[in-house]
Amino acid sequence: MNWQLLPQFAVTGILASGPIALMGLGLVLINKSSSIFNFAQGQLLLLGALVTWWFSVELGLPLWLAILLALLLSTLFGFLIERIALRPMTGQPLLSIILMTLGLNQVLQGLALLIFGPAQRNFPQLFPAGNPYKITTPFVSNGNNIVVILKRDLVGSFVVAVIGVVVIGALFQFTRIGLAMRATSEDHELAQSIGLRIRRVFGLSWALASVVATIGGIMLATSSGLDLSLSIVVLTAFPVILLGGLDSIPGAIIGGLIIGLSVGLVSASKVQLIRNSTEIVPYVVLLIMLLIRPEGLFGQERIERI
Amino acid sequence: MAVLRPAGELDESYAYDMATIRQRWQWVLLVAFVLALYGLPLYASQSFVSLVNRIGITLIAVQGLNLLVGYTGQISFGQAAFMTVGGYISALLVSTLGWSFFLALPVAALGTGIVGLIFGLPSLRIKGLYLVMSTLAAQIIIPWFTRHAFPSLLGGPQGVNVGVPELFGIVFNQPGRYIYITITLVILSTVVAHNVARSRLGRAFVAIRDNDLAAEIMGINLFRYKLFAFFLAAVYAGVAGSLAAHNLRHINSATFGLDDSIFLLGTLVVGGLGTSLGPILGTITVEYLTEAATRFGPLLVQIFPSMAGNVVHGLKPLFFGVALMLFLILEPRGLAHRWRLFKAAWRLRPFSHWQ
Numbered sequence: 161m162n163w164q165l166l167p168q169f170a171v172t173g174i175l176a177s178g179p180i181a182l183m184g185l186g187l188v189l190i191n192k193s194s195s196i197f198n199f200a201q202g203q204l205l206l207l208g209a210l211v212t213w214w215f216s217v218e219l220g221l222p223l224w225l226a227i228l229l230a231l232l233l234s235t236l237f238g239f240l241i242e243r244i245a246l247r248p249m250t251g252q253p254l255l256s257i258i259l260m261t262l263g264l265n266q267v268l269q270g271l272a273l274l275i276f277g278p279a280q281r282n283f284p285q286l287f288p289a290g291n292p293y294k295i296t297t298p299f300v301s302n303g304n305n306i307v308v309i310l311k312r313d314l315v316g317s318f319v320v321a322v323i324g325v326v327v328i329g330a331l332f333q334f335t336r337i338g339l340a341m342r343a344t345s346e347d348h349e350l351a352q353s354i355g356l357r358i359r360r361v362f363g364l365s366w367a368l369a370s371v372v373a374t375i376g377g378i379m380l381a382t383s384s385g386l387d388l389s390l391s392i393v394v395l396t397a398f399p400v401i402l403l404g405g406l407d408s409i410p411g412a413i414i415g416g417l418i419i420g421l422s423v424g425l426v427s428a429s430k431v432q433l434i435r436n437s438t439e440i441v442p443y444v445v446l447l448i449m450l451l452i453r454p455e456g457l458f459g460q461e462r463i464e465r466i
Numbered sequence: 467m468a469v470l471r472p473a474g475e476l477d478e479s480y481a482y483d484m485a486t487i488r489q490r491w492q493w494v495l496l497v498a499f500v501l502a503l504y505g506l507p508l509y510a511s512q513s514f515v516s517l518v519n520r521i522g523i524t525l526i527a528v529q530g531l532n533l534l535v536g537y538t539g540q541i542s543f544g545q546a547a548f549m550t551v552g553g554y555i556s557a558l559l560v561s562t563l564g565w566s567f568f569l570a571l572p573v574a575a576l577g578t579g580i581v582g583l584i585f586g587l588p589s590l591r592i593k594g595l596y597l598v599m600s601t602l603a604a605q606i607i608i609p610w611f612t613r614h615a616f617p618s619l620l621g622g623p624q625g626v627n628v629g630v631p632e633l634f635g636i637v638f639n640q641p642g643r644y645i646y647i648t649i650t651l652v653i654l655s656t657v658v659a660h661n662v663a664r665s666r667l668g669r670a671f672v673a674i675r676d677n678d679l680a681a682e683i684m685g686i687n688l689f690r691y692k693l694f695a696f697f698l699a700a701v702y703a704g705v706a707g708s709l710a711a712h713n714l715r716h717i718n719s720a721t722f723g724l725d726d727s728i729f730l731l732g733t734l735v736v737g738g739l740g741t742s743l744g745p746i747l748g749t750i751t752v753e754y755l756t757e758a759a760t761r762f763g764p765l766l767v768q769i770f771p772s773m774a775g776n777v778v779h780g781l782k783p784l785f786f787g788v789a790l791m792l793f794l795i796l797e798p799r800g801l802a803h804r805w806r807l808f809k810a811a812w813r814l815r816p817f818s819h820w821q
Binding site: 197245248249252254255256258259260262263264265266267268269270271272273274278395398399402406433436437439440443444446447450451454 | 539541588591592595596598599602603606607610614725728731732735739777782783784785787788790791794795
């Protein structure tokens with residue numbers, strides 16, 4: 161362990177978990193209402209960021225307008241995907257649904273490559289780049305207090321992510337739409353029999369997930385640049401929500417914190433091999449979790465009927 | 467669908483009832499087809515031979531996946547990772563220890579099978595999406611391992627160069643020669659897969675797929691059979707990976723990635739899950755789609771010159787994804803089911819609508 165760097169890496173890891181939790185939130189939203197695990201979430205993220213970039217850089221619109229337009233577009237896109245691709249899959253076995261989202265994953269990746277190309281792009285800065293926050297910690301090393309540096313874009317995207325999770329959580333808990341979504345997730349047929357239009361609920365949850373993905377994409381693009389590899393980042397969000405529980409909104413953020421923190425801790429190691437293992441740490445945590453408690457920390461345990 | 471047989475063809479013995487090849491003309495056709503395959507380098511163009519070579523290698527991996535996903539119902543995202551394992555083992559045995567390829571291949575297959583067993587272990591506790599995630603973990607962890615562990619042996623991100631197979635002075639250094647190895651192994655793996663599927667083993671697999679709890683109550687040892695399915699799938703992947711590595715003469719952690727795993731799963735669905743014919747039809751269809759993408763790309767560039775350079779890379783996943791989605795919506799049972807319907811209609815003609 162590199163003790164001097166430990167606080168820095170731990171804090172950075174926690175902050176980096178914000179956008180990851182946002183991605184996880186999009187996955188939880190869809191899974192909660194329609195029990196579909198969306199393997200195309202990364203591509204939604206990528207397309208959201210690319211469309212925002214296109215509006216603001218290519219068309220020269222002000223950034224707030226570009227983001228607003230991108231969010232509107234991604235809402236429509238979410239509805240469209242649900243209508244075209246997922247509705248025919250209602251009642252199909254798990255494998256078909258998984259493969260449908262994988263097919264979507266390939267189609268969207270191909271479209272992104274065809275329309276936008278593989279070039280690395282400079283995404284407009286949402287948060288000022290210079291002048292990072294500095295916090296003096298009580299830990300002492302070599303006679304000096306350890307100073308933790310917080311980049312503003314990391315802090316900004318973390319705050320946005322937390323706000324996003326709180327808003328979506330409140331939506332689920334306190335509004336009629338949220339109640340409808342929770343009811344639908346409980347039992348599709350029962351929800352339908354009390355007059356809920358579950359198709360509308362499905363469409364809405366896809367639209368919401370798509371919006372959340374776009375926000376996550378903008379956050380990631382503004383802190384780490386924009387190219388096609390952005391869609392791969394979602395691979396770190398899968399362990400996050402399995403850790404937190406597939407149908408738990410607070411689980412997404414707590415799972416994100418745990419994974420972010422463990423990645424941060426690993427990158428403070430002095431051993432080269434362990435330091436290189438940041439990309440597999442989420443999956444090692446995931447494997448351990450699957451063996452101990454498959455339903456996740458806050459997930460609901462589904463008991464199978466024979 | 468009942469088995470439709472021509473009038474007068476009676477199942478007089480159990481062996482005849484179970485036979486795959488039932489009549490003399492079928493034997494004749496089979497032998498002619500196999501001869502045509504082996505004679506391919508003599509009359510076909512170089513590019514077609516290498517296409518067939520590629521199809522054959524992919525086919526072996528898809529057949530292994532079919533045993534695991536199609537028959538046993540355990541969804542796996544790890545097939546490409548197991549191909550990586552097979553490729554590396556046989557590459558290291560050939561180039562570091564100087565083994566013959568034909569000795570290294572079975573060892574690589576077995577070694578991959580054992581790795582497959584390890585990643586199959588979670589399947590005893592979890593299923594469905596959770597199992598998908600644990601196989602996805604294999605797909606993330608194995609390439610990472612080859613990239614970072616033992617850099618002096620595995621060559622780090624650059625990977626290792628793979629030797630050319632050699633037997634009795636014949637060097638298999640071009641598609642026209644390599645195809646003999648591929649075809650032989652394809653035939654072998656097809657026969658094994660087909661017979662596994664209709665033996666006691668395959669029936670146990672199907673019982674587990676249809677309802678694992680009921681299968682266990684009937685006395686099927688879930689532990690043994692699920693692990694055996696993972697083992698078999700990984701052995702097939704090992705053979706395919708080893709073949710591909712020696713064909714490309716180079717392997718690194720990116721040779722077979724997550725996209726290839728998705729590709730193999732999609733190929734299986736396009737062909738038809740849980741059928742012997744499915745992997746064959748699926749692989750041929752999807753490989754031809756990929757070919758179409760590479761042919762269609764330059765045309766598209768002429769219309770939209772701004773897209774040059776990334777068209778082929780973009781078209782390939784686009785074509786594949788659209789095909790996969792269309793198949794899932796319109797024909798989830800795949801091409802093999804279509805072929806069965808077509809055969810039944812042909813036998814019932816002119817009253818095809820009766821079926």
